Amino acid sequence: MARAKSSTxxxxxxxxxxxxxxxxxxxxxxxxxxxxxxxxxxxSDFARVAGVSTPSVLRFAKKLGFTGFxxxxxxxxxxxxxxxxxxxxxxxxxSSKAPRGHILNTLASAAMENLGNSLRHxxxxxxxxxCRLISDRQRTVHIVGGRITGHLAGYLHTHLQMARAGVxxxxxxxxxxxxxxxxxxxxxxxxxxxxxxxxxxxxxFAASARQRGARIVLITDQWMSPVSRLASQTLALRMDVPSGxxxxxxxxxxxxxxxxxxxxxxxxATRERIREIDLYFEGGRRGR
Amino acid sequence: MARAKSSTxxxxxxxxxxxxxxxxxxxxxxxxxxxxxxxxxxxSDFARVAGVSTPSVLRFAKKLGFTGFxxxxxxxxxxxxxxxxxxxxxxxxxSSKAPRGHILNTLASAAMENLGNSLRHxxxxxxxxxCRLISDRQRTVHIVGGRITGHLAGYLHTHLQMARAGVxxxxxxxxxxxxxxxxxxxxxxxxxxxxxxxxxxxxxFAASARQRGARIVLITDQWMSPVSRLASQTLALRMDVPSGxxxxxxxxxxxxxxxxxxxxxxxxATRERIREIDLYFEGGRRGR
DNA sequence: CCCGCTTTGTAACGATCATTTCAGATGGAC
DNA sequence: GTCCATCTGAAATGATCGTTACAAAGCGGG
Numbered sequence: 001m002a003r004a005k006s007s008t009x010x011x012x013x014x015x016x017x018x019x020x021x022x023x024x025x026x027x028x029x030x031x032x033x034x035x036x037x038x039x040x041x042x043x044s045d046f047a048r049v050a051g052v053s054t055p056s057v058l059r060f061a062k063k064l065g066f067t068g069f070x071x072x073x074x075x076x077x078x079x080x081x082x083x084x085x086x087x088x089x090x091x092x093x094x095s096s097k098a099p100r101g102h103i104l105n106t107l108a109s110a111a112m113e114n115l116g117n118s119l120r121h122x123x124x125x126x127x128x129x130x131c132r133l134i135s136d137r138q139r140t141v142h143i144v145g146g147r148i149t150g151h152l153a154g155y156l157h158t159h160l161q162m163a164r165a166g167v168x169x170x171x172x173x174x175x176x177x178x179x180x181x182x183x184x185x186x187x188x189x190x191x192x193x194x195x196x197x198x199x200x201x202x203x204x205f206a207a208s209a210r211q212r213g214a215r216i217v218l219i220t221d222q223w224m225s226p227v228s229r230l231a232s233q234t235l236a237l238r239m240d241v242p243s244g245x246x247x248x249x250x251x252x253x254x255x256x257x258x259x260x261x262x263x264x265x266x267x268x269a270t271r272e273r274i275r276e277i278d279l280y281f282e283g284g285r286r287g288r
Numbered sequence: 289m290a291r292a293k294s295s296t297x298x299x300x301x302x303x304x305x306x307x308x309x310x311x312x313x314x315x316x317x318x319x320x321x322x323x324x325x326x327x328x329x330x331x332s333d334f335a336r337v338a339g340v341s342t343p344s345v346l347r348f349a350k351k352l353g354f355t356g357f358x359x360x361x362x363x364x365x366x367x368x369x370x371x372x373x374x375x376x377x378x379x380x381x382x383s384s385k386a387p388r389g390h391i392l393n394t395l396a397s398a399a400m401e402n403l404g405n406s407l408r409h410x411x412x413x414x415x416x417x418x419c420r421l422i423s424d425r426q427r428t429v430h431i432v433g434g435r436i437t438g439h440l441a442g443y444l445h446t447h448l449q450m451a452r453a454g455v456x457x458x459x460x461x462x463x464x465x466x467x468x469x470x471x472x473x474x475x476x477x478x479x480x481x482x483x484x485x486x487x488x489x490x491x492x493f494a495a496s497a498r499q500r501g502a503r504i505v506l507i508t509d510q511w512m513s514p515v516s517r518l519a520s521q522t523l524a525l526r527m528d529v530p531s532g533x534x535x536x537x538x539x540x541x542x543x544x545x546x547x548x549x550x551x552x553x554x555x556x557a558t559r560e561r562i563r564e565i566d567l568y569f570e571g572g573r574r575g576r
Numbered sequence: 577c578c579c580g581c582t583t584t585g586t587a588a589c590g591a592t593c594a595t596t597t598c599a600g601a602t603g604g605a606c
Numbered sequence: 607g608t609c610c611a612t613c614t615g616a617a618a619t620g621a622t623c624g625t626t627a628c629a630a631a632g633c634g635g636g
Binding site: 013020022025026028029030032033034035037040041049051074077078080081102103104105107108111112115119122124127147148150151152154155158159241243244245247248249252253256257259260261263264 | 322325328329362365366368369390391392395399400403404407408409410411412413414415435436439440442443446447510511516517520521522524529531532533535536537540541544545547549551552
Binding site for chain 2: 592595
């Protein structure tokens with residue numbers, strides 16, 4: 001019976017040297033999701049969490065080279081014990097599963113680089129100004145995006161709505177834009193997402209809003225949408241990735257950061273607002 | 289479920305506020321000698337290691353405020369889990385303009401940590417399987433998400449459409465779902481985004497699709513949507529941030545990675561497709 | 577489309593575990 | 607030295623767990 005070659009079960013699983021079946025992978029994922037504690041519960045609990053049957057867990061343990069589930073657990077306990085003695089060496093020994101050169105790794109390092117570069121180039125005063133503008137309850141906030149960035153606009157909209165009233169998403173279909181424009185009044189804020197392949201329609205909309213007296217906040221890429229000429233604040237992000245398209249990971253990050261900042265600004269009110277929203281969402285509550 | 293007064297069992301024991309008997313002290317010592325792993329074995333093992341009888345262990349657990357030994361173990365597991373999550377304090381000195389402690393930096397290190405942790409836990413075989421499924425031109429790909437993740441679903445949809453035909457976004461309004469369900473046929477793929485505050489409707493939709501013979505690919509968080517039981521592939525991501533909400537930066541990353549992988553699979557065809565799409569987008573071309 | 581293989585879950589079993597009961601042990605007070 | 611209160615462990619219990627056997631389901635190759 002194969003005694004474990006790797007020192008930890010995690011390594012063995014990550015190594016991919018064992019032919020893992022679908023059930024095995026579910027178990028592996030569940031175990032990794034809360035490693036190694038997930039495997040320290042009873043076999044039936046572990047099976048339930050992973051969504052497989054108990055025998056599958058047993059086969060899993062045997063495939064890893066153990067004689068039974070208790071033996072498997074014993075090994076896990078040993079790992080916990082070892083890990084807790086010297087918590088310092090942890091980051092090193094666990095490295096990404098995907099082999100070097102795997103697309104996940106390539107893109108991940110690109111994403112990290114983008115995030116770092118973007119932060120380096122964003123003036124945090126500008127960022128704070130943006131957040132202050134958006135936090136201002138006196139102003140209605142309008143959000144607009146293009147074909148791709150429209151989804152980010154929607155994401156920002158959904159979250160901002162939880163933080164404050166008076167947030168409006170400019171709909172995706174251009175035909176509704178004229179009516180929407182009428183709602184834009186002086187002192188309002190228009191958040192524009194516009195990245196490469198800059199959308200002429202978005203630009204026109206921004207120009208019109210500007211004429212009606214709205215302040216424009218622009219979130220764009222390093223090549224700068226022409227909307228920047230209209231904007232009172234511009235956040236230029238890096239979104240280079242080796243994949244044919246630009247990456248909006250950083251855009252998403254900034255959207256979330258804005259939300260977090262706005263929420264921070266007035267946490268009490270937001271909390272109350274969320275509570276109320278929750279009341280209307282009676283269904284579909286779950287999760288620990 | 290009786291909850292401990294102190295945050296950890298160790299604190300309670302060291303506090304000395306409980307009248308410990310001789311057997312209790314033996315147990316306490318044994319537990320501390322290999323904390324908390326010693327307490328994770330079976331009650332009889334623990335008793336043997338401490339040199340006491342099993343009932344003494346039980347009384348010990350009850351004295352600590354638990355209803356029984358399993359409850360006690362559960363608490364210990366919780367502590368291990370918490371302890372193993374924290375001690376990663378790795379964000380290097382990447383010089384950002386924003387001052388240390390600025391929300392941008394706080395969130396950025398959280399985002400990087402999430403990305404790292406997610407990569408560490410994703411089985412890249414699973415990821416490859418997902419991409420292979422989605423690349424399969426024989427299968428129609430359906431994408432669905434909840435209130436928040438719907439935007440991610442939309443983002444993925446828009447991009448996948450550029451890569452291949454037969455990609456359908458399940459609309460946001462639940463009332464249209466029944467009709468859409470009819471379009472789901474055997475051998476199709478349903479990509480489900482479902483993160484905490486798991487959406488019961490999404491779950492129902494996935495169940496119905498499953499019954500119609502579709503393969504389910506789930507993108508969820510580390511706490512695992514219940515949809516995972518229906519899914520043939522599950523990608524569990526980390527999305528913890530210190531901001532009241534979970535972060536979908538990593539979700540966005542994975543969506544983009546999937547697109548990149550699918551495009552890679554058949555770059556020629558995709559390129560041709562994009563060229564054609566561009567022909568229909570005569571307006572709004574600009575950029576570098 | 578049918579066949580074989582592999583994978584998976586259901587159901588039964590035996591084993592271990594967690595718990596209770598109760599009798600013996602311990603230790604201090606008088 | 608005796609008594610009582612408390613603590614402790616042996617033994618018995620019911621419950622749960624881990625394991626096995628087997629049948630159904632899924633998946634590829636002919």
